[in-house]
Amino acid sequence: MKIQIPEYIQVLIDLLNQNHYNAYVVGGAIRNALLGLPIHDYDLTTDATPDEMLQVFSSYRLFKTGIQHGTITVLSDGQPVEITTFRSENTYEDHRHPSTVSFSNNIEEDCKRRDFTINALCYNKSEGLIDFFGGIEDLQHKIIRCIGNANERIDEDALRILRALRFAGRLSFTIEENTATAIHKQKQLLHYISEERIHNEWVGILETNALSSILTEYSDIIQVFIPELKEYIIQDSLASINQSPLNANIRMAILLKDISNAKEILERLKYSGAEQTVILSCIRNSEYKLSSKIELKQFLSTLNIPFNTYHQYRTAIDPNYQRENIHAYYQEVQNMHEPYQLKNLAINGNTVKELGYQGKDIKDILQRCLNTVIENPENNTIEYLINMIKGL
Known part of the structure; x- marks a missing residue:
């Protein structure tokens, strides 16, 4: 060959x-x-x-x-x-x-x-x-099999437990019986592995095609490092997992969305600040009402992660989410360059300051201007906004 x-x-x-x-x-x-x-x-x-x-x-x-x-x-x-x-x-x-x-x-x-x-x-x-x-x-x-004695291979390096899951998930392979028995039996050895290495393997597992099968068959292993991920939470998450893209942050958000100490779990597993921001932002906004373009722009004004990431997450978890309508609204906002952030305003803090405002009042005035142009984008002109501020 x-x-x-x-x-x-x-x-x-x-x-x-x-x-x-x-x-x-x-x-x-x-x-x-x-x-x-x-x-x-x-x-x-x-x-x-x-x-x-x-x-x-x-x-x-x-x-x-x-x-x-x-x-x-x-x-x-x-x-x-x-x-x-x-x-x-x-x-x-x-x-x-x-x-x-x-x-x-x-x-x-x-x-x-x-x-x-x-x-x-x-x-x-x-x-x-x-x-x-x-x-x-x-x-x-399509088999994952330890070389020689599976118990010995796992005892030598407990990270092989998670590597077996990652390869099985990524390749859609089955873990051979003796190997599966060994990783179930010796799962507590994962406590010897650093959180950083567990994090790296776990992210790889989350991005696999067969994640649902791994979660179902090897939940006891995952519970060694995420004990909060109870059986019923895993089962309730499977449908959403199957609807989600192969994105580790989105899938982690799906698994943690009903767990109160999600941030603590992420910190324990050494998730980076950027990863935590994505996951926690998705979770916090799981039920945000989005039924119009104005509501979408109001939401976008506060969202601190890419909208497409949130859109994929919400599509996976919420069967009532109007995915196509919301996507159409978003495309229209982007194509028409409609303002939804302070940086999109025709004026800035210096303009407000020149009108006699100081300190916190400047931010409050800019926010009121933004609220106005979110509802009426055509009013995002220097002249209109200055006249509006003068009339306050």
Whole structure:
């Protein structure tokens, strides 16, 4: 089986081969190539040690940030490529990190320490596709399966629990029985994982095609880090989830909209300020009345997130939301450049100040002007607004 490898990757493999080292593309790139999915990056593995790699790639710009784990990053044609020395199985500490890193000269030994069979596929042009653990068959049957003993793989690195859910959701695969049993059994090991890493995997899970299935079958795992997400809340959210786009913030808002401490949950999971703004703004405005263009403009004047995000959220959660009408109103407002924010006014604070107002009164006057032009956009002229202010 032949897989197309980009030239900027092949030159690195060729250079290692010329120096009498073996090298392979490994992991997600091969998995995605076989599935016909986009490939975002290529990882290489080799029997060259880190010091030997530094010599081989001495003419390249490179970074040694992961060198203690056997990884260097080489810039090839402007693209960063991680290259890692073969490693062997070892004991793990804190259910996340290997206690020591042992290098190997055996590609099978290196693949054996990986998480799932579909992620342990290797390829180079001379040897073709290498599959030690049945990854190709699992791809064909759409199965996520731990390599070797599932309990041991999960115990080594508890983040694999969430990685299994993410891959299953994204690829619409089934988690193999022994692997599923292991992740249910060892779910409490997630307490050893940092909130930042849980957040990153959780966002990936939220953006998957099969999120409803994951929420239904693995709710007990999600409740380890979001205990507030009770079974009935998940069940009540499924219809809306199925109506929503593959957007993590919108889907998180759907799940949290009936939970009183949503902000606390987001902070606990290390959501950024920008993410929190989107999610909490959607939740706060879940029932905002929008039945006319004027009401829409009044709403837009206070909305602090993109309207399209809110529109998608509201469409998903509210069967009575007049999606097409509201969208038509919004398009008309945009096309006609109708004012709905203070910055859209024909006048500004300096104009009001010149008319004798100061401090907080300036903001109040501008808001009254905005309310006026929201209802009557044609009145958004300097002359009209100055006369209006003089008449107050």
